[in-house]
Amino acid sequence: MIYLKTPEEIEKMRAACRLTSLTFGEIAKWVAPGVTTQRIDTIAREFILDNGGRPACLGYGGFPGTLCIEVNETVVHGFPSGYALREGDIVGLDLVVELDGYNGDSCYTFPVGEISPEVMELCKTTHESLYKGIDACRTGHRIGDIANAIQTYCERRGYTVVREMCGHGIGRKMHEDPEVPNYGRRGTGALIKNGLCIAIEPMINMGSRNIVIERDGWTCRTRDRKPSAHYEHTVAVIDGEAQQLTSFDPIREVLGDRFI
Numbered sequence: 001m002i003y004l005k006t007p008e009e010i011e012k013m014r015a016a017c018r019l020t021s022l023t024f025g026e027i028a029k030w031v032a033p034g035v036t037t038q039r040i041d042t043i044a045r046e047f048i049l050d051n052g053g054r055p056a057c058l059g060y061g062g063f064p065g066t067l068c069i070e071v072n073e074t075v076v077h078g079f080p081s082g083y084a085l086r087e088g089d090i091v092g093l094d095l096v097v098e099l100d101g102y103n104g105d106s107c108y109t110f111p112v113g114e115i116s117p118e119v120m121e122l123c124k125t126t127h128e129s130l131y132k133g134i135d136a137c138r139t140g141h142r143i144g145d146i147a148n149a150i151q152t153y154c155e156r157r158g159y160t161v162v163r164e165m166c167g168h169g170i171g172r173k174m175h176e177d178p179e180v181p182n183y184g185r186r187g188t189g190a191l192i193k194n195g196l197c198i199a200i201e202p203m204i205n206m207g208s209r210n211i212v213i214e215r216d217g218w219t220c221r222t223r224d225r226k227p228s229a230h231y232e233h234t235v236a237v238i239d240g241e242a243q244q245l246t247s248f249d250p251i252r253e254v255l256g257d258r259f260i
């Protein structure tokens, strides 16, 4: 069941998403060689709590972090840990903040120091494919149009699309209907209407699309251990078009010319 949001609800979504994006501005300063992912997670949690939000992933189904930590071959849902980031790593930080009963969900894959040109290209393509998906999110289109736009863009450039994990509707709950896959056929799936709020989140691999879940029951990594990238925005459909509710501007301000 898809819950379309009223303009008042969308304003609450916007506020939650704004806090999500501002949190990224804080943690972006800490992404550097030698910093542990646990440290970054703590900084995110404290910033959210100081600003009246709730870290929605923490305790969700038993998840142990504020952030999902996605180092190199980790696709999604990695735990914060004592692992210290290393020059050349990429690290996806995936964050959901609840504010005043509504959720904002976003993910950005950061470079740690200098990264290889091949990995940079994977990140750039994944980030760009997110905007291809957002462009396709408009009234009259269907969810499959978003999925197809992302898939086509990435596969043409030689990358593969993770099948098992999807974007999703979002609102009072972090995960609502519909599922928003990153692969599929145009003209299929639910019709896009004004008031639809979804998180679009391409998860794109350099090698094969296959994944495995680690023994912790959460951490999802590529089977071939080649890198995977992940970018995500929460959007709302208003006057026929998708408006981004989350923004990477706070990250861009910190990273400057290192922004991917």
Ligand code: MF3
Pocket: 056, 057, 058, 060, 061, 063, 068, 077, 094, 095, 096, 105, 106, 168
């Ligand atoms: N953006 C992630 C998702 O949609 C957030 C997961 S939070 C967790 O799956 F608690 F499930 F890890």
Ligand code: CO
Pocket: 105, 106, 167, 168, 199, 201, 232
């Ligand atoms: Co999400």
